[in-house]
Amino acid sequence: MSQEKGGKPGPVAQEQQPEPILPEQLFAAHTKKQIHPKAARAVAAGLIYVMGEILNGAYALRVAADADEAGAKEIQPRQVDDAIRSDTELRRLLSAWLLERAPATRSGPQPVQQSVANTPDGALEESIDRMMGTINPDETVTLGVSAKSTLAGLLAVLMEKVMDAADVISTRTSSNVIYTEDVRAAVKVMLMGEMRQLADREISSATA
Numbered sequence: 001m002s003q004e005k006g007g008k009p010g011p012v013a014q015e016q017q018p019e020p021i022l023p024e025q026l027f028a029a030h031t032k033k034q035i036h037p038k039a040a041r042a043v044a045a046g047l048i049y050v051m052g053e054i055l056n057g058a059y060a061l062r063v064a065a066d067a068d069e070a071g072a073k074e075i076q077p078r079q080v081d082d083a084i085r086s087d088t089e090l091r092r093l094l095s096a097w098l099l100e101r102a103p104a105t106r107s108g109p110q111p112v113q114q115s116v117a118n119t120p121d122g123a124l125e126e127s128i129d130r131m132m133g134t135i136n137p138d139e140t141v142t143l144g145v146s147a148k149s150t151l152a153g154l155l156a157v158l159m160e161k162v163m164d165a166a167d168v169i170s171t172r173t174s175s176n177v178i179y180t181e182d183v184r185a186a187v188k189v190m191l192m193g194e195m196r197q198l199a200d201r202e203i204s205s206a207t208a
Contacts, residue, residue, distance in 0.1 A: 021048055021130045026123055030163035033170060034177045038207045042183040043162055045206035048131060049199045050191070051155055053090060055128075055135050057083025062141050074144040080151060089195045097157055124152040162186050180207050 024040035035043075058079040065079075084090045084098065091098065128151045132143055143151070163178075165186035170178045180203070187199050 020044070021134075022127045023123060027159065027163055030160055031167045031178060033167060033175075036177055036179045038180045039166070039178045039183050041206045042180045042187075042203045043159070043166070045202040046162060046183065046187045046199050047155065047158055049202045050090075050093070050158055050195070051128070051131055051151070052135070053087070053195065054080065054083055054151070054154065055131055057087060057090075058147070059135055059141055073140065074142050075147045076144050077146050077150045080147055080154070089191065089193050092192065093190060093195075094154070094157070097154065122152075124155050125149070128152055128155065161190060165189055 022044040024035075024037075024044060027035055027040055027043050058075045061079040061082055062073075062075045081098070084094050125148050128143065128148055133139075136142075162183065163186075166178050166182040169185050170176075170182040173182075175182075184200060184203055187203065188196055191199055
C-alpha cells in the first residue's frame with residue numbers, strides 16, 4: 001500500500017486498481033520521444049502520489065470544516081489551495097501555480113485551463129475521481145465541480161513538469177526514448193524531503 005508523509009496510509013497503488021487511475025496514453029502529448037512502458041508507469045505512480053497528498057490534505061480540511069458551512073460535504077477550491085499552502089513541500093513544488101491564481105475564496109465555477117480543456121473525454125477529471133475514490137470510497141465527502149476542475153488543472157501542470165524534466169534528462173544522454181530512470185531523476189529534481197523519498201518508493205513499486 002502506498003504511504004503518505006508521516007507514515008499514514010496513502011492512495012491505493014495503481015496496480016491494485018481494476019482500471020488505471022491515470023491512463024498512460026495521456027503522457028504522449030507532452031513529448032515527441034517514445035516513452036518506455038515502465039517509464040509511463042513511473043510517471044503515473046509519481047503523479048498519483050503527489051496528487052494523493054493534495055487530495056488527502058483537502059479532504060482533511062473539508063472534514064474539519066463547520067458542518068453548517070455551505071457545501072459541507074463537498075471539497076471546494078479553497079480547501080485545495082489551503083492544502084497546498086499549508087504544506088512546505090507542496091508549496092515549494094507549486095509556488096508558480098499559487099502565484100498565478102488568486103486565493104480560491106469562491107465556490108463558483110473556475111475557468112478551465114486550456115491544457116485540461118484539450119484533454120479528450122475529460123480524462124484528467126476522470127482520473128481525479130478515481131484518486132478520490134481511493135481516499136474516500138464511501139463518498140461521505142465528494143469533490144465540488146470547481147474543485148475537480150482545479151485539481152485537473154493541477155494534474156495537468158504536474159504532468160507537464162514531470163514530462164518536460166524527463167525529456168531534458170533523456171536528451172542529455174542522447175536518447176530518443178524516455179526510460180524509468182529519466183522519470184525517477186525528474187521526480188527527484190521536482191520534489192524534496194519526505195515527499196521525494198515516498199514518491200521514489202511508489203515509482204519503484206510500480207516498475208518492479
